Amino acid sequence: MAVYTQVSAEALAAFLTRYDVGELVSAKGIAEGVENSNYLVDTTAARFILTLYEKRVSADDLPFFMALLDHLADKGLPVPPAIKDRGGVEIQELAGRPACLIRFLTGVSVSHPTPAQAHAAARAMADMHMAVADFAPTRANSMGIATWRPLLERMGADMDAIDPGLFARVDAALREVEAAWPATLPVGAIHADLFPDNVLMLGDTVSGLIDFYFACTDVRAYDLAIMHSAWTFDATGRTADAAIGAALLAGYADGAALSAAERAALPLLAQGACIRFLLSRAWDWLHTPADALVMRKDPLAYARRLDWYRTHPGAFA
Numbered sequence: 001m002a003v004y005t006q007v008s009a010e011a012l013a014a015f016l017t018r019y020d021v022g023e024l025v026s027a028k029g030i031a032e033g034v035e036n037s038n039y040l041v042d043t044t045a046a047r048f049i050l051t052l053y054e055k056r057v058s059a060d061d062l063p064f065f066m067a068l069l070d071h072l073a074d075k076g077l078p079v080p081p082a083i084k085d086r087g088g089v090e091i092q093e094l095a096g097r098p099a100c101l102i103r104f105l106t107g108v109s110v111s112h113p114t115p116a117q118a119h120a121a122a123r124a125m126a127d128m129h130m131a132v133a134d135f136a137p138t139r140a141n142s143m144g145i146a147t148w149r150p151l152l153e154r155m156g157a158d159m160d161a162i163d164p165g166l167f168a169r170v171d172a173a174l175r176e177v178e179a180a181w182p183a184t185l186p187v188g189a190i191h192a193d194l195f196p197d198n199v200l201m202l203g204d205t206v207s208g209l210i211d212f213y214f215a216c217t218d219v220r221a222y223d224l225a226i227m228h229s230a231w232t233f234d235a236t237g238r239t240a241d242a243a244i245g246a247a248l249l250a251g252y253a254d255g256a257a258l259s260a261a262e263r264a265a266l267p268l269l270a271q272g273a274c275i276r277f278l279l280s281r282a283w284d285w286l287h288t289p290a291d292a293l294v295m296r297k298d299p300l301a302y303a304r305r306l307d308w309y310r311t312h313p314g315a316f317a
């Protein structure tokens with residue numbers, strides 16, 4: 001469960017007096033998510049999400065994330081901007097952590113998306129990519145390709161405790177990905193973590209894109225490749241659903257043109273996406289005590305996806 005930082009009812013009630021949002025009625029910790037502490041907050045006026053930012057979100061990056069959310073919300077995308085307090089301030093401090101009160105969005109994240117839902121979600125990603133054409137702020141990808149080898153080397157042979165030979169397998173795949181990584185594809189602000197749990201849906205309609213805390217300036221087609229790796233497989237990474245994959249490509253193409261060069265790069269970008277999530281999951285696997293309250297995500301589910309992309313070069317044809 002993801003409540004690392006406890007906030008007392010008294011501290012929360014006092015915090016809310018900075019805003020014009022009514023008075024505290026109830027607050028519950030939200031179990032989903034692994035990165036930040038999230039509370040569902042009801043006031044006499046409305047419902048909100050309170051997020052306290054933990055280890056992987058740097059306070060220095062919050063202005064970028066909040067500017068991006070404001071920009072997308074202004075363009076009509078279903079994203080949750082932070083609420084401004086009476087002085088116009090979005091990024092606050094609470095219980096010693098950076099904190100934001102965020103607009104609550106209705107909808108549920110689906111664990112087994114249908115092709116229609118995948119289509120709608122990829123269309124929403126395309127809309128997001130188009131909507132940031134005039135978004136000026138930039139942020140380097142803190143989990144981008146330049147970070148993968150240092151992370152791999154830091155774990156070194158410890159990775160073989162997860163699965164014998166894992167270090168060598170990832171090392172070899174990364175060498176190929178590094179050698180062929182495209183340098184000239186269109187870049188822009190991307191979500192970089194648009195897994196099914198970060199898309200809220202009402203039926204086949206996207207009601208929310210959430211969790212922008214890996215958003216950064218990077219290759220747009222890489223965002224689609226991340227989405228493909230996250231949506232197309234079952235949780236173990238063993239089985240790929242071709243209908244979901246096709247729906248993602250079609251949904252994206254509905255909202256944004258995918259050039260021949262972008263399409264041709266997708267198999268490699270998807271392998272990069274697998275390496276990125278394999279490495280972050282492996283790091284957490286090795287550094288989170290097995291009895292911690294947070295659920296560790298299986299790195300091998302991404303090792304299997306990596307193998308799949310390496311053996312299915314025509315997956316995006």
Ligand SMILES: Nc1ncnc2c1ncn2[C@@H]1O[C@H](COP(=O)(O)OP(=O)(O)OP(=O)(O)O)[C@@H](O)[C@H]1O
Pocket residue numbers: 002030032033034035036037038049080102103104105106109197198208210211213
């Ligand atoms: N604006 C919102 N409106 C409605 N529900 C939200 C909103 N933001 C977050 N949630 C809920 O809180 C949960 C956790 O949020 P989020 O995914 O941002 O957490 P996280 O710790 O950053 O997770 P992750 O492990 O995906 O990085 C979501 O699954 C969703 O149920």
Ligand SMILES: N[C@@H](CCO)C(=O)O
Pocket residue numbers: 193195277280281297
């Ligand atoms: N979406 C990531 C967790 C958040 O970075 C994963 O499934 O590994």
